[in-house]
Amino acid sequence: MQTSTHCLTIGEAEVRKEFVADHEAQAAREWACLVLLAEHAPGLAPRPLRWEDGPTPVIVMERVPGAPLGPQPLGPARTHALGDALRRLYDVPVAAVRDAGIGLRRYGAREHVQVMRDWLAEDTDLGECRGPALVAEALTAARAYVADPPLPEPRETALGIADLNPANVMWDGRVVRLVDFEDGGLSDPAYELADHVEHLGSRLPGVYDAGALAAAVGLDAEGRERMAAYRPLWAAFWLAMLLPGNTAWRRNPPGTTEAHAGHFMALVDAH
Template identity: 55%
Template sequence: MQTQTHELRFTTTEVRKRFLRWSDGEADREWRCLNLIWEHAPGVAPRPLRRETESGHPVVIMERLPGDPLGDKPLTREQTGSLGQTLRRLYRIPLEHINSAGISERPYGPSTLPQALSGWLSKTNDFSRCQNPKQVAVGVETALEWLSRPDALPSPRLVGLGISDLNPANIVWDGQTCRLVDFEDGGLTDPAYELADHVEHIAGRLTGVFNPASLSEAVGLSEVERERMRAYQPLWAAFWLVMLLPGNSGFLRNAPGTTEAQASHLMKLIG
């Protein structure tokens, strides 16, 4: 899994985002999402300013937002409320405008991730570098068995725009308002699927940044949508188990025992 897709340069008023390649379309997704949001939900994300090419690389220049990225502490009530309102505004951008902007399903969206995960989990893995190889192996087997169930996941829905990557570092807080940055993986999605992704993101879950119940309430999910969110959480827990396996970048970036803890968390969600 590639961990670096871009380089950032800042001025007092602008952020210059230089992408390392054209092939995966990150620059196009970012530009289209930012323009759509600026037209239909201004203030949710940076205002797009211009596009350039630098040394053969695509560049997106956007306004620099006030405030600082959120860290590794649980959100306050005010932050949760503001983030919920910001996400709600994002999800309410009309579907016809998303389609007319040429924005397709997000990478690893609800129609593609389950099959991809089954393939990743089915690969022959060497768990010997884990602290408890048996526990990790059981976690992988449990995930594969769960994914094979016909009733494990809701039917995919593509009804709104999502940011995809809600690493807490992609939420800028100015003391009153949460705004979102990094839409290179943005695209069509299901709000319940997005929130499951967000609360299971390893960068936020291990430090308790998001409270799943509080965030889903702040976004305004219905009870049916909350059930869909809970159904999708094991999917994203399995995704992070894959990322934490030996040979993937998350294994080296996290403390020993994190993979075992993730396997345990996944099995608890599956029940």
């Protein structure tokens, strides 16, 4: 199975993950996360078996039971199980994360605003859009939003997975396990959950219910407010990804960009 960052070879008991060239940092980050979780949250993620040096880095890990979540709402049982898994992840001691040499997650709360300012500043030809006027309106709103976003101060109090695409959530009928930590690192649980519920792969099929997942993880009222405050930033990220020529534009059917533009503006109007 080939992706943009790695190639997976799945055996009966082992999974071999070979990273493409220039992705040594992602490989080292994932290896460090898996080693840390094997000690502090055993069974939550694949157990790391060996690191193979070569032209490109390779991680070999155990194959965990279960199958990836499908593109449909989780329901109460699986939401509760996912909340338990994320709570175990967030309960890993921060001191242990730092001692393992694991830094901030990719696109962390402190860097993401500037990343979005740079991305959204680029000129884009919207002629291929079904509703160019709507997308242009959303782009104007997104640029204004990231210029001075009303975001809470991040609290890097937990290890986050960063990418909770449903394909990275393994369900065996009883327990949830998590895979793919190449972008993981220190993060804010409220920021993580905002990322997860706004991920296009989960939001479009309605996999994660924002309120139910926050409750399952155990966010208090303030945490839920902070999660809601971060959601427009991630919606702006996906708006940029859905512009003509970008990855999500190519992967999704016509009309997705326009629908997401409406979603983004609704989130901004709510804040």
